[in-house]
Amino acid sequence: MTGAGAVVFGLAACSDGPSDAENNTVSDAAQEKLSKATGTLVAEGASSQQKAMDIFGNAYSNAVDGASFSYTPSGSGAGQKQFIAGQVAFGGSDSPLKDEQIEAAAKRCGGNEAWHLPMVIGPVGVAYKLDGVDKVTLTPELIAKIFKGEITNWNDPALAAMNDNLPDKPISVIYRSEESGTSDNFQKFLKAATGGFWDTTGKAFPSATGAGANGSTGVVGQVQSIDGAITYVEAGFATEAGLNIADIDFGEGPVELNPESVGVALNNLTFKTEGHNMVVDSTKLFEMKTKGAYPLVLTTYEIVCSAGYDENTKNQVKDFLTVALESQNSDLEEAGYIPVSGEYKDKLAAAVEAIN
Incomplete structure (x- = not known):
């Protein structure tokens, strides 16, 4: 279910993507992690990350022969709702699930916790x-x-x-x-x-x-x-x-x-949660008065199931997010985002690896 306004990235999109050949290349180490599951991975949510999804989607279809990505930039609220309803593999959201949504999300994930992975920093x-x-x-x-x-x-x-x-x-x-x-x-x-x-x-x-x-x-x-x-x-x-x-x-x-x-x-970013569920403490961030800091930063989450997907969807989600982490480069910066790096990137990579 791609919905109105969905953008689908498949093999035909490769030559038209925003990334150059060098930046669209997935490293050998990342290639070894990919399951190469085929089919269309469907996601929906925040329009704030649409340009990042353009970059990730092209890189994903380049890296995995026979795979494509469809993202509908319908807004965070819709992304959360569609994820909880099981209509999309993951939801993009600029804010975390509310307390009353967490139980419903766990039910959608077969009784497993839903994780917030802040992959896109804008x-x-x-x-x-x-x-x-x-x-x-x-x-x-x-x-x-x-x-x-x-x-x-x-x-x-x-x-x-x-x-x-x-x-x-x-x-x-x-x-x-x-x-x-x-x-x-x-x-x-x-x-x-x-x-x-x-x-x-x-x-x-x-x-x-x-x-x-x-x-x-x-x-x-x-x-x-x-x-x-x-x-x-x-x-x-x-x-x-x-x-x-x-x-x-x-x-x-x-x-x-x-x-x-x-x-x-970002050097002063802290989290409300522990483990692989990475909810940013936005209050501490927004109250920041550090000299030279611009703390009006949007952390866009990919809301995923920690477990509970069918085998092919799980592999697609992990492949896509692995490629997304590989695509944190100059193309992303030119699109108006801040590429993740260092320990923060390592923490996200560990969470993606732990999806079961």
């Missing part, structure tokens, strides 16, 4: 279109006030105090209209970073201010068409659309979103 940018203005600095408090509708014009005194020459132009807020893990994490960030000034959480974004658009591509499309518009979106989508991304002063001076500043934040 910084979230506060993206804007403001003709004639290439640089804007915001604080978490200013961002919260803009998205609450308390600051409605670009030349508001609170913005002018940190920025020069902002125009007298209304701010058009654009938010995700569907349930989204990006909305969930963005609200968690605002709540943690503002000491509770932002007081809502969840995958549904408040609709009192601004206008909604569907998916990551939807919000950037809306911002592109409106001078003065602002949104929250994964960095890769913003840069591809030619939008500017605000610098953010998290408490230790303005920080530009780039691989180095995100790397500082």
